[in-house]
Amino acid sequence: MGRGVIIFCVKNFAVWLLIITSAVSIQAWIPLPLSATVKARIDSTTLFFSRYKTPLYHGGNEESYGPPAPAVDSRYYTYVEAPVQSSRSRDTKQPITLSRFLSDAVKENAELRDLESLFMGIQMACKTIASLVNRAGLVYSITEDIRDDITDGRFYSMKRLDHLSTVVLKNALKYTGKCEVLAPKSRLDNESPAQHQPGVLIAKSMDSNYVACLDPLDGSGNADASICTGTVFGVFEKETSTGISLWKKSREDRDRELVDSVLQPGKNMRAAGYCLYSSATVLVFTLGESVQGFTLDPQMQEFVLTHPDLTIPKRGSVYSCNEANSEGWDDAYNSYLRNLKTGKGETGKRYAHRYVGSMVGDIHRTLLYGGIFAYPADRLEHPDGNLQLLYKAAPMAYIVHTAGGKAIDGRSGSLLEVRPDRVHQKSPCFIGSYDDVSEWESYLSDNEGIYYKKGRD
Structure with a gap:
């Protein structure tokens, strides 16, 4: 049996030799180029990292830069020079947080x-308020003292959010350990109960003379309809001091002095800003020299600079106002609007009308795209307009003015020159692009701001 196998192998030696030779040839023909390709890619990676001194880890905790890579076939590797960045250019690509x-x-x-x-x-506070606004339709119960005597669901929701936002902002300022916060009572401001806005806060820095007036949630009535709302604030520096130690005064005297310290014209502001709660949460503010815009990154939970050095266009193509009040407006303003709508204004182009009903949203759009935002005096219902000067109109006017725009009250001139007598005092306001506001100003007479029709129809 074994002898037969040996004889068979000898007789078929030539066949076996051919099979073995073919196998070696196939191995050399097929796998070797594939192995060379993989090897070339590995070697090229080693070359790239070793060239830029990037550590390669070869097991354990040992760090090695590796030897210079051997030459590889150019068919499998193309070297790409990596860009060299300075430390300054790298910093500009990193997000700048607030x-x-x-x-x-x-x-x-x-x-x-x-x-x-x-x-x-x-x-x-703005981060927390943004979360509250986003969950407005999901939260149905809060403290009973807010629920009393409220039958209108929309008003209940508005008052609920106002209350929560006020509490959040007040606690956040106190949490810094450097701010004294007051929610002024109507008796301190000589306001009637109908004019008083209970959610407004006044804050004072304990280490300096800075005082701030804040509206925790403007446009809260829009929240249930998922329309934008916002927080507005303005910061002043106390003009005078009585020289008497704060702790030697009664609580009521301290509160009254704090209220009086914010009754200043807008031109005295040291800083102002607003936070818009919408599809994104955007914080826009100025420290007096430029306007900066930060957007809340929901993953980082940090405000990141997205709109550096904001400037308002010199001329826009949109006007924003509540035309439901037009029956009470003066002829001059109605004439101005007709000219904008029919293309008879200075630009010769027809303007579009955009009005959200939330001042923060309307001003933010105007700041980005230009145009004019207006809330004129209304002789039927709002003889002084419907926006509070100290914590709404003046801070917005200061921001837009710093961004290169213009703001007037339609009576005495610049809105920033008006000194309020009360915390909740209202004022007409016209805020927007410099040329647009100047065009409207040309419709006014010099007779103490009385409107007049200039015959442009």
């Missing part, structure tokens, strides 16, 4: 240090 921005601003101007804690409290 905390970092304020820290850098304080380094450049030490006088802003006392504002930093105030802004940190505001940004912390």
